[in-house]
Amino acid sequence: MSDADKGAGLEIEGARRDPGTPYGILLVDDEPAILESLKLTLGDDYRLYTASSGEAGLGILDREEIALVIADQVMPTMSGVEFLEKAIERKPRAIRMLLTGYSDLGSLARAINEGRIYRYLTKPWEPDEIRLNVKRALEAYELATENTQLSAALADANERLRAENLYLRRQVERRYAFDQIIGSSPAMERMFEVMEKVAETDASVLITGETGSGKDLVARAIHYSGPRKDRRFVAQNCAALPDTLLESELFGHKRGAFTGAHADKKGLFEVAHNGTIFLDEVGETHPGMQVRLLRVLQDGEIRPLGSSKTRTVDVRVIAATNRNLRDDVATGRFREDLYYRLRVVEIELPPLRERRSDIPLLAHHFLDFASHKMGRKIHGFTNAAMDRLVAYEWSGNVRELANEVERIVALAGDTDTIAEDMLSEHLRRPAAPAGAAGGAAPEEASLNRAVDALKRRMIQDAIEQTGSKTRAAEHLGIPRQSLQKMMKRLGLP
Numbered sequence: 001m002s003d004a005d006k007g008a009g010l011e012i013e014g015a016r017r018d019p020g021t022p023y024g025i026l027l028v029d030d031e032p033a034i035l036e037s038l039k040l041t042l043g044d045d046y047r048l049y050t051a052s053s054g055e056a057g058l059g060i061l062d063r064e065e066i067a068l069v070i071a072d073q074v075m076p077t078m079s080g081v082e083f084l085e086k087a088i089e090r091k092p093r094a095i096r097m098l099l100t101g102y103s104d105l106g107s108l109a110r111a112i113n114e115g116r117i118y119r120y121l122t123k124p125w126e127p128d129e130i131r132l133n134v135k136r137a138l139e140a141y142e143l144a145t146e147n148t149q150l151s152a153a154l155a156d157a158n159e160r161l162r163a164e165n166l167y168l169r170r171q172v173e174r175r176y177a178f179d180q181i182i183g184s185s186p187a188m189e190r191m192f193e194v195m196e197k198v199a200e201t202d203a204s205v206l207i208t209g210e211t212g213s214g215k216d217l218v219a220r221a222i223h224y225s226g227p228r229k230d231r232r233f234v235a236q237n238c239a240a241l242p243d244t245l246l247e248s249e250l251f252g253h254k255r256g257a258f259t260g261a262h263a264d265k266k267g268l269f270e271v272a273h274n275g276t277i278f279l280d281e282v283g284e285t286h287p288g289m290q291v292r293l294l295r296v297l298q299d300g301e302i303r304p305l306g307s308s309k310t311r312t313v314d315v316r317v318i319a320a321t322n323r324n325l326r327d328d329v330a331t332g333r334f335r336e337d338l339y340y341r342l343r344v345v346e347i348e349l350p351p352l353r354e355r356r357s358d359i360p361l362l363a364h365h366f367l368d369f370a371s372h373k374m375g376r377k378i379h380g381f382t383n384a385a386m387d388r389l390v391a392y393e394w395s396g397n398v399r400e401l402a403n404e405v406e407r408i409v410a411l412a413g414d415t416d417t418i419a420e421d422m423l424s425e426h427l428r429r430p431a432a433p434a435g436a437a438g439g440a441a442p443e444e445a446s447l448n449r450a451v452d453a454l455k456r457r458m459i460q461d462a463i464e465q466t467g468s469k470t471r472a473a474e475h476l477g478i479p480r481q482s483l484q485k486m487m488k489r490l491g492l493p
């Protein structure tokens with residue numbers, strides 16, 4: 001029988017008008033009797049479509065939602081296997097079954113082995129067996145469909161996560177942007193100019209400055225405003241680890257390189273590949289480490305501990321120190337060649353007491369931050385309180401100021417202005433030395449402050465150098481008791 005001449009022989013059968021619920025099944029066979037009997041077997045639980053040739057079947061596949069295809073193998077114009085292979089292109093997810101007599105089983109091996117056919121049904125069939133097979137096939141189809149939907153949902157979620165990630169990254173960037181570095185003193189303005197220029201380049205930067213002066217902040221701002229900002233910024237404090245551990249941290253190690261090295265480990269230079277590494281307190285490194293650092297800076301080469309092979313990395317180096325490295329070079333404590341490699345550009349952060357005009361700005365900045373954080377409504381400082389803040393020595397620099405303001409806010413209670421008596425005692429004492437209090441003229445007061453500042457610094461230096469109060473007193477040429485009294489008055493611990 002050839003239904004090809006009967007206008008492709010399409011019949012759309014038994015389609016239940018409730019779309020979505022029943023699955024579509026396409027039956028392809030050139031014998032109308034077989035189609036009829038299959039329809040009877042499957043009943044009206046499905047949307048059944050029939051076609052009397054492969055060509056007609058493909059037409060239906062193009063237009064309809066089909067979950068399962070059952071095709072007869074022996075048909076005049078296109079065999080069942082040929083038809084099913086073409087069906088894959090049109091409906092890749094539809095389940096395919098082949099109907100065949102026992103005689104042509106051999107020719108099916110290939111199709112079945114390639115997994116193109118879900119199951120073959122033998123002629124003549126047991127109606128129950130067909131029903132069961134169809135049910136199973138549709139369950140498989142449902143699972144596959146669900147799978148696809150889940151994958152799509154997952155891809156969606158991934159996309160959202162990526163967007164969120166990007167958002168967080170932007171937050172970090174903003175947090176470390178230049179404008180988070182407060183300061184409008186000429187010294188800071190000059191520093192911003194240098195930072196801006198250097199951020200665009202790959203030049204090594206050495207940041208120097210006392211503790212708490214903002215070296216960390218500046219290093220991050222340089223990274224996050226330059227072309228490497230989407231890559232990693234990794235920081236390592238070189239003073240924090242003993243030599244071997246620091247080496248393994250920076251350059252990595254092979255398993256077994258030393259006791260406790262249970263597995264290979266990537267070093268930070270590799271982690272920071274294409275990004276930036278921040279070597280904090282680089283002045284504390286030992287000679288061996290200095291040689292290795294020189295090698296990375298010169299050739300971009302690292303060699304993990306216990307490995308015989310070197311690797312090449314592309315890492316921008318920013319280093320910081322609160323030591324005077326030039327002195328260390330002079331005394332041979334720090335390699336000169338490394339020093340010059342590190343300080344292609346040097347950024348010197350002046351101590352806070354040398355940019356006192358920044359203090360009000362910073363104090364207000366930290367006040368806003370702390371009152372916001374603690375839910376207080378403190379708007380500012382009395383003039384007298386601000387005078388104290390501006391006059392103080394701040395040996396701990398910006399960090400000390402930030403801590404002082406935070407402490408005040410925490411203890412402030414119900415007030416909207418910070419008054420002098422809320423400041424720490426050592427802040428209040430030195431600027432009001434005995435005798436200069438009361439009716440002292442402003443110049444006189446500031447002279448006293450300057451003298452106190454000088455005394456404080458000399459005493460601190462002497463104690464640091466000599467290691468004891470007795471020797472410091474000798475060094476300064478004053479009796480020990482006078483030193484003790486003076487220290488108490490100046491608020492020195």
Ligand SMILES: Nc1ncnc2c1ncn2[C@@H]1O[C@H](COP(=O)(O)OP(=O)(O)OP(=O)(O)O)[C@@H](O)[C@H]1O
Pocket residue numbers: 180181182183209210211212213214215216217218322398399402
């Ligand atoms: N100019 C500034 N504007 C705003 N905050 C600052 C500024 N400078 C420093 N800070 C803040 O002060 C604190 C100390 O700064 P940072 O950690 O950068 O100092 P550091 O020089 O690295 O100190 P250390 O030598 O002790 O490591 C940080 O909380 C930092 O955010």
Ligand SMILES: [Mg+2]
Pocket residue numbers: 215216280
């Ligand atoms: Mg630091």
